[in-house]
Amino acid sequence: MASSFLSFSLLFITVYTADGFMEYVEFRCEFNSTELKDIRLIYSHYYNKLEYIRFDSVVDRFVGYTEYGVKNAERWNNDPSELTRRRGDRERACHNNVGVWYNNVLSKSVKPYVVLHSVASSSGNHPSMLVCSVYDFYPKQIRVTWLRDGQEVSSDVTSTDEMADADWYYQIHSHLEYTPRSGEKISCMVEHASLQEPLVTDWDPSLPESERNKIAIGASGLILGLILSLAGFIYYKRKSQGRILVPSN
Structure with missing residues (x-):
């Protein structure tokens, strides 16, 4: 069987106001083994559900998606301490947690x-x-x-x-x-x-139980109907035989 692929996210809400504006940060870890080299970190900033900047460990730098995001990406890419911090997040946020996922998810199997x-x-x-x-x-x-x-x-x-x-x-x-x-x-x-x-x-070509039940119910209904019809006919014949005919003048 091929190796499995999983991802998990860590969400941090940073700002929330009564007017409905929300900014939050998301760490997403994608991996197909517990080795650090097979783990990808995606660190994103969102504002009102719109992602405006991202650090991707594969790209190894920040990328901006809005005017504000592009400005911040340029500033953070020129800050060695910020890049070092995000590179370290791959081990802190991802590598230290993927073992739990492997033990509880990827190593399990369920019979069909x-x-x-x-x-x-x-x-x-x-x-x-x-x-x-x-x-x-x-x-x-x-x-x-x-x-x-x-x-x-x-x-x-x-x-x-x-x-x-x-x-x-x-x-x-x-x-x-x-x-x-x-x-x-x-x-x-x-x-x-x-x-x-x-x-x-x-494959068993015989009728399944549900079909057999339908046939049994139908046959029972037919037999019951015949019995009722026969009982009615016998009752009618007996009443006819016991009836006294009075000649008219």
Whole structure:
């Protein structure tokens, strides 16, 4: 699996007035390892949500984005003590904290769960389509493949990208268009860092429980209706047989 990439920010509000004007400073640390050389510091000043000056450790100097920011960038870039202070922030604000993130986030993994179901195919050449939906896994890197009688299927397969759920977890969906054959075995195989061995889910062509419940409810309703109809018919016949006909004059 490829190394992961993270960033975190430290926010410091410096000025806030009743009129709604706000200036604040943000430290942003971007990293893909705990080594200092792999850490990038972005130190920014904002006024009313507008970034007007930034120190980027990759550029190693201040850059201004407004007239006021350009003036301050020129002044601070000519101040060796200010540049030294910001270069040191990369170690103080970033390097001293990335270990916590690695231990609590990047070293963790969450096992996925798989839902295998069928949908109507959009192609006339394949009467059936299976969807292998993989949910709630971390980290992002994952491999989803289809097996047909134990052999990997490479054709008629389409997959989405890994989609973020905005809660650190991801999901992915793989589609297989196929023509059913008698006795064949179709499976979805998932490989992920959280799994000691591939997770293989076999396709069961029998109706899912929800569909079986619908059929059972419908059949029960039909039987109940027949029973009520029969009871009504018997009651009607008995009433008809017990009725006394009085001849008219």
